[in-house]
Amino acid sequence: MKKIFLPALLLIALTSHAQNNHSFAVHFDLDKFNLTTDATTSLDSFITVYKPGATIKLYGHTDIMASYEYNDALSLKRTTAVKNYLVSKGFTAANIIEEKGFGKRRPLNNNHGEKEMYLNRRVEIVVDEDAVKNEEPILNNETDKSLTAKIADTATTAGTNIVLQNMSFYGGTHSIMPQSLPILMELVEIMKKNPTLVIQVEGHICCQDGDADGFDIGTRTYNLSENRAKEICKYLNKSGIDEKRLFFKGYGHQQPLTPYPEKTEEERINNRRVEIKIVRR
Incomplete structure (x- = not known):
């Protein structure tokens, strides 16, 4: 099977915070302030995007459980854990x-159920949008060609x-x-201009021992790569592409481009990717 590699954006939870800022969220387990493996993986991704000289603000939050006093202290412990990790990384x-x-004063939702409470147990890292980026492109002799040109x-x-x-997806979700809209809109136009083109959208994850799929916060199930591939097909279908021309498959960590454990962030970026396979032209 032939593969054409294009640089992929980091799959991290960067959302608009203000005109000149981005906000990145790291989540925590119930009543805990220690960083989980998922949290450190997300922070490592964050570090590759923003150089250590970036100006940062840390805001800790909890779910609704326990008293205000307890949660105030817990949220500060969470910010300290994130700070210590970032400092240890330069x-x-x-x-x-x-x-x-x-504490629990600024929830994102109503704390109805474990899913909503998990989303509230977070530390937000607010960073200046103009911070110098530290991401190095993955170079190859095809990176200057657009998706349209590659299909043609x-x-x-x-x-x-x-x-x-x-x-790109919000971290841990589909x-x-x-x-991501420009590349999706380009793919829609390609599908419309090539009415016989049939594709399979294929999701992959990184940083996991074995072949299993990742945990999807949105569905609380372990099929993250599949859900991401499926979500892209939904977007294409809603944009006018016949669902009969669309297939999806999640490979989890079955097809890493570099073996586990990934040793560098470049290896992690290469492994957590979305591909399209040409089924029929």
Whole structure:
């Protein structure tokens, strides 16, 4: 099977916070302030996007359980855990200019059920949007070609896989981030201009021992890569592409481009990706 590799954006939870800021969320287990494996993986991804010189603010939060006093202290412990991890990875403590624990005073939702409470147990990292990016592109001789050009290439035949560039999801979920819309809109136009084209959307994850899939916060199930692939097919279908031309499959960690454990962030980026396979032209 042929593969064409395009650089992928980090699959991290960056959301708009203000005109010149981005907010990144790290989540915690119930009544805990220690960083989980998922949290450190997300923080490692964050570190690759923003250099240690970035100006950062840390805001801790909890779910609704326990008293205000207890949760205020717990939320501060969570910000401290995140700060200590960032400093251990090269961030300057002086550039972390604010640390606050809001306890349960600023929930994202009504704390109805474990899913909503999990989303509230978080530390938000607010970083200046103009911070110098630290992401290095994955270079190859095809990266200058658009998705449209690759599909049009006569070398792109049935069985060819293409890694989607700039395809990004909120961390730990199958919710598509706004910056993914250009590549999805381009794919819609490609499908419309090539009415016989049939594709399979294929999701992959990184940083997991064995072949299993990742945990999806939104569904509380272990089929993250499948749900992400399915969500892209839903978008294409809603945009006018016949569902008969769309297939999806989640491979979890079955097809890593570099073996576990991934040793560098570049290896992790390569493994957590979304591809489209050309089924029929």
